[in-house]
Amino acid sequence: MSREWYPWFPHRFWTSERVAMMDDAAVALYKFLLDHEWENGPFSSDERVLRAICSRFKSFETSWPQVLPCFKKSRHGKYFNDRMERERELEREAAHARAERSKNSWTKRRDAAESKPDARAEHVQTTRTPCRERVESSQPATDGRTDGRTDGPTYRPTYGGAGGPAPDAPPTAPRARKRGAAFEWQSVLSELPDLDTPGVRTACGDFCDARRSKHGAWTPQGMRIAIRRFVDLGPEALARAFEQATEAPWKTIYAPNALEHRNGHGAKRNGQSTETLLERRKREGMEQMIEWQKNIAEAK
Numbered sequence: 281m282s283r284e285w286y287p288w289f290p291h292r293f294w295t296s297e298r299v300a301m302m303d304d305a306a307v308a309l310y311k312f313l314l315d316h317e318w319e320n321g322p323f324s325s326d327e328r329v330l331r332a333i334c335s336r337f338k339s340f341e342t343s344w345p346q347v348l349p350c351f352k353k354s355r356h357g358k359y360f361n362d363r364m365e366r367e368r369e370l371e372r373e374a375a376h377a378r379a380e381r382s383k384n385s386w387t388k389r390r391d392a393a394e395s396k397p398d399a400r401a402e403h404v405q406t407t408r409t410p411c412r413e414r415v416e417s418s419q420p421a422t423d424g425r426t427d428g429r430t431d432g433p434t435y436r437p438t439y440g441g442a443g444g445p446a447p448d449a450p451p452t453a454p455r456a457r458k459r460g461a462a463f464e465w466q467s468v469l470s471e472l473p474d475l476d477t478p479g480v481r482t483a484c485g486d487f488c489d490a491r492r493s494k495h496g497a498w499t500p501q502g503m504r505i506a507i508r509r510f511v512d513l514g515p516e517a518l519a520r521a522f523e524q525a526t527e528a529p530w531k532t533i534y535a536p537n538a539l540e541h542r543n544g545h546g547a548k549r550n551g552q553s554t555e556t557l558l559e560r561r562k563r564e565g566m567e568q569m570i571e572w573q574k575n576i577a578e579a580k
Contacts, residue, residue, distance in 0.1 A: 286318045286364070286368075286371070287367055291561045298350055300569050300573075301346065302343075302347070305339040305342070306342075309337050309343045310347045313359075317364050322356075322358035324357070325358060325359050465498070465500075468503050468507075469507065471504070475507060476515075479516075483518075483522035484522050486522070487523075490526045491525075491531065495531045502532065506533050510535065521535065
């Protein structure tokens with residue numbers, strides 16, 4: 281079952297050549313079919329079923345030929361979008377990883393409870409607040425009794441407030457921090473061939489070693505989410521991000537636009553206006569769309 285939301289990349293969508301060649305009605309139809317595919321999976325290529333799905337679009341006859349190149353037909357005769365299915369597979373892997381972590385955590389707690397059946401009793405005994413600790417004494421004592429009895433248990437007060445240890449008890453050793461097991465980050469990096477370069481591998485290896493010694497091991501899903509932001513930025517930006525995170529040291533890597541907000545830089549630097557990466561990409565996308573529209577008008 282898919283989540284109620286899916287990753288959306290506005291820059292990649294609006295600067296796409298196929299989207300630039302569509303009219304407004306075709307763009308709305310394309311977005312509607314992407315949402316429909318995420319909710320229901322690949323849709324039928326049967327013309328009657330397709331018209332029923334898109335019945336709200338009055339201009340379906342002219343819009344569908346513009347949208348059709350964005351979808352492929354499977355061997356089962358259904359239309360699907362490549363990028364949408366890749367995002368669905370990533371979400372399925374993330375859900376499986378979350379389930380495995382939950383299962384492993386529950387297994388560890390169960391094994392710990394089975395290995396120490398009296399652990400709960402010991403915990404209750406040490407956390408309660410008894411006024412007196414009952415101990416069996418081998419020495420007969422009357423303890424101020426008036427009935428003349430000399431056998432039976434005696435009582436002595438405890439130390440340390442709420443049932444704490446005696447003053448001569450040995451100190452407990454500090455608990456060692458769990459660093460986590462290392463994973464094959466090379467296999468995660470190889471999932472994005474455009475970013476898998478020697479420079480990125482060197483910087484990523486240094487960062488993973490530094491992070492494990494400082495904060496604990498990086499998880500595969502955390503690495504996938506972090507490096508996916510650099511698909512449009514390229515391997516050089518990813519290598520620089522790894523180097524900056526290693527020197528900081530940080531728990532993860534940041535894209536250039538996110539790094540500006542993290543470092544507290546404003547809109548101006550050294551008296552000069554500096555646009556963010558998102559603003560620059562929006563401006564370039566609008567300029568490219570205007571140029572395409574001019575070319576289309578000239579061709580007509």
